[in-house]
Amino acid sequence: MTAATDYTLAELCIVAAAEAFRDDGEKLATGIGVIPRLGASLAMKTFNPDLMMTDSEAFMLSEPNPLGNRGDDFVQANESWMGFSRIFDNVWSGKRHAMLGPTQIDRFGQTNTSALGGTYAQPKVMMLGARGFPGNSICHRNSFFVPAHNNRVFIDGECDFVSSIGYNPARLPKGRALSDVDIHRVITNLCVMDFGGPDHQLRLLSLHPGVSVEEVLENTGFAIAVPDEVPTTAAPTEEQLAIIKALDPHNQRAYQIKDNPPGVRS
């Protein structure tokens, strides 16, 4: 395994995303968006072949699909039908790990995908809606990917609309524990974090090459736990880069982080 020296920040994030799925075993890995999907696919192709994945439509695959147009000769490796109604059976069973990109994340790990500003009856900006976030967040493990780490995503105060349950004692349902919530990794263009700080505080796990602790703190709207020693996020290996390239032949990953910067800042 040779660590690469020439790679993009998107590729670094894909590898970090893959790491999030390493210990999942036989779960449905759902990566929404190019970088989470490539991360889940890379994990399945390498260190966690037991992962399950869909074609984002209606079939479970034994091999992840490459992204984008796959040509007329491509044969998709279906292993079972998995329509949307059956996805809920999987969600409610807990055997799933989703990685998604919410618009807001607060200090409790609560997220917002629904509406910004104004009032609920008349929001300033209407977004997607709660989608499956309420169910995902209480039923199974989740991770988040944030392509632009800033104070508008990691907000001071609570989310304008709480789409997913987090580690908020004030909202804890009767008979449940905060530790029932499983937010596994938060991967951004600056760093990798988890909610393993004191009282489920967001905690810095690693910094991407050339990023300082100060930059992360300045761009996060609330206090986070910073260990004394913060390692650098592991670089992709040449083998991983080759697999990523095969999974993303049209280079959609180049359009996911603003200006597609290199993995190591110059």
Next chain:
Amino acid sequence: MDKRISAAAAVAQISDGMTVGIGGWGPRRKPMALVREILRSDLKDLTIVAYGGADVGMLCASGKVKKVIFAFVSLDFIPLEPYFRQARQSGAIEVMEVDEGMMLLGLRAAAWGLPFIPTEVGLGTDILTHNPDIKVIDSPYDDKEWVAMPALNLDVALIHADRADARGVCQIEGPDHYLDDWMARAAKNTIVSCEEVVDTAYFQDPARARQVFWERSITDAVVEIPGGAHPTSCNPQYGFDVPHFKAYNGSAKEGGFAAYAEQFLAATEAEYQERVGGLDAIRALPLPVY
């Protein structure tokens, strides 16, 4: 029994203030010709239940809607539905925002004649804050609290299928029937538009019979409208119309829905199809790649 009727006769069965469930998912296999027939009608004050796309946006934009029950409204490749967004941001509609799975449970409760189905989904979120009518209850069997997802009883369900016979045996040939079976079962009156009406013998092939997801007793009306899902997809027959959706989305920024309707809606479905390039052009739309 012959359940075949026209789109106009089907929509005439809907009254002001009714709760209407719409099948499909986002930009996929929506009964758009039936939705257009509603747009051409005088109907108003509808409550719409949908895994929403342009169906919801168009109905909101044309003032047909009092309330939307939704988990998302999206055109997929255009993530935010422009007219639903406008309706929300102008405070023009009431909403009941739920999780995708809660909607399924609400439809199942309605289908099974239950007042609610318990679930943990929604706990700890603003789904409960903003829906005071959704109750949280204690369990007789454990010490936890549970969301009592109320039945989503539909007056009417509108669904688009690939094929149906005159008695209402409906085939969905595409890879996913979404939650259409639950929409159909949750409704008092299920109206199905289809690409093609076939003889009953068509379903003798077991592979085709496996693509029937509810019994014919659930289907109340069959409306043959080839191309009736346009501009949404009807996989494997045709994909969704990307340029059309872009024009639709663009109209929200310039011209408004009136301009879109003026350009495309027309007085009849035949004229609509002519304006969007004809049935052959619809049938030639490529399937999306995910």
